[in-house]
Amino acid sequence: MLNSPEVHPLYMLDKYERTPIMSNYLAIVAVGEYETAQSERDPRHELHFRPGKRAQASFALDLVVNSVNFFEAYYEIPFALPKLGHIAIENFGGAMENYGLITYDENVLLVDPNDPNAAELKAEILLYVAHEIGHQWTGNLVTTNWWDTIWLNEGITEYLTYYSGQTIDPESDWESVLAIMVMNRAIAMDADPQGKNLALVVPVEVPADFDDVFQFTRIYEKGACVTRMLANLLTHTTFRNGMRRYLETHGGGNVIESYLWDAMEAAAVADGTLPGFGSIAGIMHPWTNQPGVPIVTITRDYQTNYAVFSQKRFMSVVNNDHDLDEKWPIFVSFQLGGRGVETQVSTLFLDQGEVQVDLFLGAGTNNSEAWLLANSKREGYYIVNYDTVNWIRLLGQLISDPSVIDPINRAQILSDLTILCAVDIADSQVCAMVPAYLVSESHPIPWIAAAQLLPIWRGSKLMTMDQFDSFLPPMLELALDNLKNQTITPLATDLSNVVLQQLNAMTMSKSPSSGKNKVGNDKIKQSMNILTAWLGHMRRYHQQKNKNVQFLGSLTLQDELIRQATVNCAERGLLLLRVRDELKMTLAAYQTLFESSCAFGIRKTLQVPQVAREGREELERRVESLEEEKLKLLEECDRLRGQLENAQRLHEEQRAVEADSHKEKIEFYQHKVQQIKNQLEAILAAKK
Numbered sequence: 070m071l072n073s074p075e076v077h078p079l080y081m082l083d084k085y086e087r088t089p090i091m092s093n094y095l096a097i098v099a100v101g102e103y104e105t106a107q108s109e110r111d112p113r114h115e116l117h118f119r120p121g122k123r124a125q126a127s128f129a130l131d132l133v134v135n136s137v138n139f140f141e142a143y144y145e146i147p148f149a150l151p152k153l154g155h156i157a158i159e160n161f162g163g164a165m166e167n168y169g170l171i172t173y174d175e176n177v178l179l180v181d182p183n184d185p186n187a188a189e190l191k192a193e194i195l196l197y198v199a200h201e202i203g204h205q206w207t208g209n210l211v212t213t214n215w216w217d218t219i220w221l222n223e224g225i226t227e228y229l230t231y232y233s234g235q236t237i238d239p240e241s242d243w244e245s246v247l248a249i250m251v252m253n254r255a256i257a258m259d260a261d262p263q264g265k266n267l268a269l270v271v272p273v274e275v276p277a278d279f280d281d282v283f284q285f286t287r288i289y290e291k292g293a294c295v296t297r298m299l300a301n302l303l304t305h306t307t308f309r310n311g312m313r314r315y316l317e318t319h320g321g322g323n324v325i326e327s328y329l330w331d332a333m334e335a336a337a338v339a340d341g342t343l344p345g346f347g348s349i350a351g352i353m354h355p356w357t358n359q360p361g362v363p364i365v366t367i368t369r370d371y372q373t374n375y376a377v378f379s380q381k382r383f384m385s386v387v388n389n390d391h392d393l394d395e396k397w398p399i400f401v402s403f404q405l406g407g408r409g410v411e412t413q414v415s416t417l418f419l420d421q422g423e424v425q426v427d428l429f430l431g432a433g434t435n436n437s438e439a440w441l442l443a444n445s446k447r448e449g450y451y452i453v454n455y456d457t458v459n460w461i462r463l464l465g466q467l468i469s470d471p472s473v474i475d476p477i478n479r480a481q482i483l484s485d486l487t488i489l490c491a492v493d494i495a496d497s498q499v500c501a502m503v504p505a506y507l508v509s510e511s512h513p514i515p516w517i518a519a520a521q522l523l524p525i526w527r528g529s530k531l532m533t534m535d536q537f538d539s540f541l542p543p544m545l546e547l548a549l550d551n552l553k554n555q556t557i558t559p560l561a562t563d564l565s566n567v568v569l570q571q572l573n574a575m576t577m578s579k580s581p582s583s584g585k586n587k588v589g590n591d592k593i594k595q596s597m598n599i600l601t602a603w604l605g606h607m608r609r610y611h612q613q614k615n616k617n618v619q620f621l622g623s624l625t626l627q628d629e630l631i632r633q634a635t636v637n638c639a640e641r642g643l644l645l646l647r648v649r650d651e652l653k654m655t656l657a658a659y660q661t662l663f664e665s666s667c668a669f670g671i672r673k674t675l676q677v678p679q680v681a682r683e684g685r686e687e688l689e690r691r692v693e694s695l696e697e698e699k700l701k702l703l704e705e706c707d708r709l710r711g712q713l714e715n716a717q718r719l720h721e722e723q724r725a726v727e728a729d730s731h732k733e734k735i736e737f738y739q740h741k742v743q744q745i746k747n748q749l750e751a752i753l754a755a756k757k
């Protein structure tokens with residue numbers, strides 16, 4: 070608005086600046102009794118709120134400046150309008166990115182600094198503010214040309230919401246929250262329990278089709294995951310350059326998917342980061358236009374050290390209406406690890422059919438004892454399944470020493486495994502190891518994954534509802550206890566607490582005796598007892614299922630004994646586990662020492678006489694050759710001396726001849742001079 074001069078005692082005249090080209094769904098007029106706070110740091114920003122809420126606006130007033138600063142620096146494109154308002158409306162529900170005046174529900178913009186949950190509320194406000202401000206570029210500056218590709222607005226914005234959150238608050242761990250929590254929600258939708266069979270791009274022809282677009286939040290969650298996968302594939306720098314091209318080329322206009330792919334392709338060509346295996350459009354089209362999420366299955370041959378990678382669509386229920394032959398172009402990253410093994414992350418391209426990899430050539434190790442972990446940091450949008458032996462190795466690593474594996478990868482293993490167990494794809498023996506791992510987990514991100522996903526076990530083949538209800542509360546208290554003494558990112562802690570408290574509240578109502586505030590030794594003991602009982606239940610379940618299958622079949626007798634001790638007393642089991650590992654390590658160290666000292670001794674014994682014999686022969690040969698050389702040189706010397714004498718003699722003779730002829734010439738010239746002198750004197754005398 071330009072100004073509001075009073076033209077009449079009863080009326081005001083408002084004059085507005087010319088509106089830039091924009092989509093009509095972004096226009097807004099807000100009328101009401103609001104107070105305004107203007108940012109001192111950046112006067113472009115104004116917050117509007119109901120009277121009396123000024124103190125609650127200070128956090129957001131600071132945040133909106135940081136957020137706009139982030140996007141202006143990120144795109145190197147300034148915000149297009151001279152000012153940006155943020156209005157907090159009571160009972161608005163969510164937020165809307167109107168161009169120049171963003172509307173928010175009061176709860177996602179204002180926060181009372183004295184609220185005991187202020188930290189969690191601030192985290193939520195950050196996500197809303199960053200998302201709506203991000204839209205001022207992706208959504209408002211460029212807009213999808215039709216609702217079917219609305220993910221271009223929402224998915225890209227959602228990805229950059231988390232990315233900017235990590236930059237604005239470097240202490241936070243939004244990247245992990247996106248990779249784990251958001252992706253788990255996207256996978257849950259794409260597993261398609263309702264049989265909707267929807268892709269990111271949804272045909273929209275009649276108003277009812279909007280339900281399919283917005284009823285499920287796929288466009289946000291899956292859109293963000295697919296965008297993140299693209300950014301990781303191209304490197305984030307190239308992704309940013311591609312976004313700049315996209316916005317610069319199409320600013321003020323409408324876009325279709327191919328505009329984004331073309332901008333990314335051009336940026337990747339300029340940066341030299343094209344991944345190969347076809348154009349960006351060719352690689353990305355199936356991810357946005359095919360329904361579903363792929364599951365990559367890796368089966369290792371432990372004799373040949375080969376691994377076979379294959380893919381198919383992941384479904385929570387078999388649905389014959391769905392096309393299960395669809396394939397995605399997947400860049401599968403993988404690495405090997407374990408005691409004494411740590412390889413770099415390798416990547417292979419999986420499209421149609423299977424890919425077989427020699428792990429020695431592909432990952433640089435021939436250690437068949439190593440575990441294999443794929444989709445590092447969960448950068449790709451796919452689930453990973455392994456053969457049972459590899460799963461047990463991964464879980465064994467997590468139980469004995471989780472710190473070897475990055476927290477985000479631990480959360481990924483937990484997420485993929487829990488999802489696969491819930492639909493009976495992974496071996497339930499492996500799932501039974503999860504609680505034993507969680508006992509030693511002290512990082513919030515895997516616990517967030519656990520709190521989010523373990524409830525899907527409730528009423529599954531793994532646990533009856535009653536078993537689950539008695540199992541979860543103590544596990545959650547264990548989580549709170551494990552997380553309590555950690556100095557970890559405040560936002561992640563707050564988030565995990567939110568999730569845990571919610572789940573606690575959900576399950577507490579069924580077992581009121583275990584109140585959250587009474588976490589203590591007896592609670593931990595209680596949780597251990599229930600965990601132990603549950604493990605016992607799992608063992609009986611498997612014994613009934615197949616008497617010939619030894620529980621956790623591929624582990625050794627020692628492991629089985631330890632496992633039985635764990636069933637009776639979990640603490641003792643863990644202690645035995647540590648003792649066993651310590652013993653194994655000591656044994657291995659002595660073995661290596663013994664082997665290498667033997668080898669050294671043998672080498673030395675063989676080396677000494679051989680060196681002496683070889684050395685003497687060598688020296689004798691050298692003396693001989695030097696003698697020969699000396700003779701040759703003496704001969705050469707004589708020859709050269711003869712040549713010298715000859716040359717001197719020749720030179721003397723030549724000099725004598727030359728001296729004679731020189732003398733004759735002098736005499737001749739002297740005679741001539743005398744003659745001329747005589748003639749001259751005769752002439753002079755005649756003239757007189």
Ligand SMILES: [Zn+2]
Nearest residue numbers: 200204223226
């Ligand atoms: Zn949005």
